[in-house]
Amino acid sequence: MVRSTRREVLKVSGALLGGIAAGTTVTAATSTDRYIVQTRGRGLPDGVDVVHEMPGTNLAVVTGDESALQAAKGVREFAPDIELELNEPATNADVPSFDASEYEGQPGDFLQWDKADLDVPAAHETTEGEGTRVAVIDSGVLETHPDLAGPLNVDLSRNFTDDGGDHNPVGGDDHGTHVAGIVAADNGGGIGVNGTAPETDLVDCRVFSEGGGASFADILAAVVYSANVDADVANLSLGAYPVPRQTNGQFYGKVLNSAMTYANKEGTLLVIAAGNDSADLQHDRNFVSLPNEGAQALSVSATGPIGYGWDADGDGDATDLADPPESPAFYTNYGTNAVTLGAPGGDADPAAIGTDVPWFNDLVFNTVFSYEDTDGDGEPDTQVPGYGWKAGTSMAAPNVAGAAALVKSANPDYNANQVEAALKNAADVPDGYDKAFYGSGYLNILDAL
Incomplete structure (x- = not known):
């Protein structure tokens, strides 16, 4: 099978991205009646309703009349809320999946090349994340999943949207459930999959609604909430790019930095996806990627193998790899000072997609759910783990978020900056690869511990 070179892939990634990369977001629209407000510490004016107060900061989210905000002396600055959209790629929807009953009896890590490459089983000889807390700010975590029911703290989990539901995902969006499993899946009693920190206390902060949108303001509120419930780490596998650096982009960046700086000061390390646009964030002078380019962000690029369990290089040997797990994924954003660490996120060979080879083995395998019609009325009604x-x-x-929890567990006196420093100091740029894809280097959990 002939593979495209990385340069060729990057040239066409705009067309392929929607079919392969997962979890990136785009700016969809601005709200006409919902505002992010930076106050002067004097409270909010009459004529608006508070949606999120964000204790500990001078930020709030309100709905109401724009003129009331314009006239209020206690308001320093404000701007319309931004609606972001989570793009679930066609590839993620097309790969096989198992429900829990079909998977029963399989070894928990037989498809988890990411955990094997990171030496997670060896790290667990030191700690499994005991005494830590990780918040997942995403599309919701399915509390009935057997691998997540143990780690998930239902009492602290919250829905930050206005859709009236609880923290659980709505519709068929299992993005947050997959993310949560990578952090903390506890192997479901020996029949499931492994997370990096299965003994952490997992807090679900749902910011995506059934329509697939997420309010930028809700994300800010979830960051502040994570800090206020003493999360050691908050994972944000979301983002918006490109956001203009000028005009309102300056305000959004400023309030984001304010919320993120507060979280960091309170001891919450913010681990954020770098984005899947194949973009050189280092040299983009006109646009910014948020929130991974915000203050205190630990921005993570993606790597992955090509040929895990299939003969990608056509040499007749399905046990070798065409690309190793630390190879940059073709879709990942990059930039030496824009990326903090590289870590396993999965790669794909575009030439293999649609063929009968198990190309999807090169993606990351973990917890999901299907949305099925169990009562026979023709409408999906049940989320099946x-x-x-x-x-x-x-x-x-x-x-990386799971690795940070392990470092914090082994070093309970570390603050957020010290946890990040441990991860950065342990990382190295793999031989033969460009530093721009890794920042400090490829995640090395054992050396960080």
């Missing part, structure tokens, strides 16, 4: 593949910097970030 299962296991499947996804790829993206969305999958790389939780591998």
